[in-house]
Amino acid sequence: VRAVATKIAVPKRDAIDKSDSLYWATSEFVKAQLAGIAKRCVICNAEHPIERLKPTICSNQLCSFQFTSLGLGVDVEREIIRSPEIVDLLICFTAAGTLQPDRFNPFPDVQRRVGKADESFNSNAHLLQTAIVQMPKVADLVQMARDGTLRASLEKLHPLLYLLLRWIVSTTLAHIELLHDKSVPPKFSGLQCQYQFVMRCAAPAREAQFRELCRKHGGSFFVWHGSGLGNWHNIVRFGLKNMSGTAFQSSGAAYGPGIYAAHDSTTSYGYSGNTNNPWMNTMFGAGMRCLALCEVVDYGTKMLCLGKVHRPGCLHSSSSPYFRIEDEDMIVTRLFIVFQAHESANINADQCYSFFKKHLRS
């Protein structure tokens, strides 16, 4: 959007006479709106406390209703046709999330009037699950979207299914992109996995802050982070968070609070399998697991741990085989890998770093 905004031809100020001032004012306004589209609520134009990665809404309930129930500012059909793999992935996250109701956040607040009654999931994860398991295969959703029958077909299956799908697509704030042989960066041949994605959760201001930390502390390194399928429902909306000590903590914080990560993928792989996927129509098949390749600020050293970024065996947890990132500002997601049941990969994060460093930092 910013690229488009800067290309809008605006006549030079002194080339406009006074009768054109409305044109001038309008074009300036449009330019400013486009450039700052992720800084403001797409419905009411209120400024967000922090810049978001994608255009989205503020916390006002009316904006939430208009965005998720009326679909203002969302084109779910286009997203499905353009990125079927990503839509599939997002449905998996939410479906798996319903298996852990205590940690399921945010809850899809969709509602619809059917006859004289308002239908909603009433914050009941089990009700939500009975709907989401009826979601057809994404290949079928693509066909419905092309035929213009998506909404009618889904509402025949369950009255809230279309709104749920739109909520899932529109509330994901992470930037996710499928890699293939000709993409930039290209798919990494060192990983024997069909589905590799770029995943960025940090808005430009947060990304700039991360770069500044890297610069100040002498660079960065890569680690793997594994988490149960259902936890990604939360991560793609809020980013990686240090959940230790909160109700949202998933694996025990055996070595202290923080986001746990490892150099080799097999260690993190062990953390990625603690939830199932009740939605059987996924293209990834049963038994999928997910790992994120994350970049971490090279803060402190193993011999001199300064806290915030704990390395395996540091003085704070000498028996820990994991990296433990206590300060969530010190870590960002870069790549996201889906391991299908038949795929396994044992790969050191350093190998990925040398491959992706050039592309993922630009």
Ligand SMILES: [Zn+2]
């Ligand atoms: Zn708003």
Ligand SMILES: [Zn+2]
């Ligand atoms: Zn330490």
